[in-house]
Amino acid sequence: MVGTSHLFSPPPAQRWRRLLRRCAFAWLGFTFTLFSTLAIAQLPGLDKPTQFQPEVPDFSAPAADWWTQWPELSLQERQQWLQALEEGWREWSKRLPPSAPLQELAQEIDNSFTNIQATWDKAQEYQQIALLPGIEFPENPNVDQWAQADAILARARKRSLSVKLETRKLDQATKQSLGKLRQQVTVFRGVGDDEGEAMVAGLTLFLAEMQHLNTIERLAVTTQQLEAWQEEIELANVQLTRMLAELTFSAASGDRLEREIETRDGEIGTLVERRNKLQSAVLLSSDSAAAAENELAALELEVQETELRLEKRKREILLSINSALDPETGDQSLVPIRDLVAAARTVVDQTLRELNLRQRQIASWASEEPRAMSRWWEYFEKVSGGIARIDDLIKDLERYQTAQLAVFKQRKGWWATVRERAAYFSNVAYSRWRRLADYQLFTISQTPITLRVVARILFVLISAWLLSNLIRRFLNRLVRRKKAAESSMYNLGRVLHYSIIAIALLVALIMLGLDTSKLALVAGALSVGIGFGLQAIFSNFISGLILLFEQPLRVGDLVELESGVFGRIRDINVRSTRITTRDNIDILVPNSELVANQVINHTLDDPVRRIHVPFGVGYDSDPDLVREAAIQAAERVPITHTDWRRKTEVWLMEFGDSALNFELVVWINSNMVSPLGDPRALYNLELLRAFGEHGIEVPFPQRDLHLRSWDTPLVVTRQVKK
DSSP: OHHHHHHHSOOHHHHHHHHHHHHHHHHHHHHHHHHHHHHHHTSTTTSOOOOOOOOOOOTTSOOSSTTTTGGGSOHHHHHHHHHHHHHHHHHHHTTOOOOHHHHHHHHHHHHHHHHHHHHHHHHHHHHHSOSSTTOOOOSSOOHHHHHHHHHHHHHHHHHHHHHHHHHHHHHHHHHHHHHHHHHHHHHHHTOOSOHHHHHHHHHHHHHHHHHHHHHHHHHHHHHHHHHHHHHHHHHHHHHHHHHHHTOOOOHHHHHHHHHHHHHHHHHHHHHHHHHHHHHHHHHHOOOHHHHHHHHHHHHHHHHHHHHHHHHHHHHHHHHHHHHHHOTTSOOOOOOOOHHHHHHHHHHHHHHHHHHHHHHHHHHTOTTSOHHHHHHHHHHHHHHHHHHHHHHHHHHHHHHHHHHHHHHHHHHHOTGGGHHHHHHHHHHHHHHHHHHHHTOEEEEETTEEEEHHHHHHHHHHHHHHHHHHHHHHHHHHHHHHTTSSOHHHHHHHHHHHHHHHHHHHHHHHHHHTTOOGGGHHHHHHHHHHHHHHTOHHHHHHHHHHHHHHHHOSSOTTOEEEETTSOEEEEEEEOSSEEEEEETTSOEEEEEHHHHHHSOEEETTSSOOEEEEEEEEEEOTTSOHHHHHHHHHHHHHTSTTBOOOSSOOOEEEEEEEOSSSEEEEEEEEEEGGGSOTTSOHHHHHHHHHHHHHHHHTOOOOOOOOOOOOOOOOOOOOOOOOOOO
């Protein structure tokens, strides 16, 4: 048996293959069972979802977070929750005490339920409003159909922009509402044991929570509306681009556009004539009210004229596009808009400034009757409305120019429109710069301060500074060429510098909206400030002007003050003067000290001055040789000045204890003296060399010692008694 079983048993390799096959089948079965179970678990209806249960808080003491799940729910669940809240509130509010504060809070809570429902009703109305009413995207359109679709889409963009602004405001309101809710939670938790106060605080908290939910719903509605409109606008943009690529020539559209252009020319001529008459009436009128009314009417006509010119240019661009589509016409050129747009924006800026001034003038007429004031404000509203329409027309022209370039590029090719596209991109860059430059930062005296104004102010100040530097360099060049005195050119440069800077600052203040008629008030206030706290500064300022104009001291003068300061003047500024001493120390001296105190100017009129250099020689020296050696030493010093009136002299001053004391009296040119050196040191060094060459002794101090001799004194002894 054993041998038989051994004969029929499979070999080891076959047994391993069977084992591996069984393991593979087992793994496949396990994997299939697992995925089948997961798939069955995900089938709808087999796993029952959790039923939503609306939470109704305790209205007298609501929790701070019972409403936090509200934004995550669907509209149907939020409606169900609001219904449960309202039913619970109606039942609970019947038991409220007849207290006036509690009844007022209850009424406001009732209104909050109504407001949330009204927000949902408004959302239903928004869904029924057509954003692009009457828009059509036909096949093979002409320029009129494209322009009509573009106008509808432009109005839709404006409406979408208003919704976007409303969404931003609601987002900010939601943050403020949440902050108010947190404050109310803090107040509610800090209420004491008084039951009446606790109930009022609880209802106030519940009211804040309901108002916050209403704000959340309003934000959700506007956000949903904005997303839907933006999606529709994007689809319309795609269709409008497709229409532009499929434009066809229309002779009827070309004739109509030519007639409209002629009509606009006639209307523009009529407006120009009327405006000229009104401006003439303003010049001849003596009544301020009538003149102001005529100026406003002329301003309104100027705005209308600008509108007509922009509308005419729109039709010219459409006519150019239509002509480019005509296969029988020759080469057409692009219709430029940059100059017209720049002129229109200039008109807008000037009109806004003029309108601002007129509003101030009319507002100052407080004695006007209400009817008369309303008449003035009607003018203001008409002009403001015209400015808004000009802005819209400028945007239309920019879109038309883009369309015109696309059509010309499609018809003529990429290389044929390189110049036009370069002009277009430069115009786009210029337009974006204009929008950035016109961004309002803040206002000063009802004058808007934009980046353009700031740039102009910086340009004025930098130009003034550069002009002042150029003038001073020119004056320094005259001094270097010795065509003018250094001190005169320095003073002239300082005066011109301060004058140019003062004028630039005044221009900058006027550009910031400063009324020049109020400069007298500013000067009065400045005089009061000078009298109290700026007296010393103003005194130094006036003293600096005196020094600059009277010129008792000039740059480069060698001066000596009462305080002992000795040095050369380097700068004369408005407040102080800089003096550099021989030790290379700069000292700032107030100008009032230079004007009020005694100042020794060694180089005021004549830079040549005389100094005394004392020295001593031995008694055995020849005075004539000493004199000759001292004069030779003085001649070797380069700052020595000699002429027929001013000669070098050597004086014997006294017979000293140890030497004959002389003085070298020499004239020197102070302008040649080094600012860091003492001229006496130069002469002492040359005297020492000259005495060594001539063998003249410079003695040491001498003393006579007299010795006296005497006899040895007798020794006196005293006998001592025993």
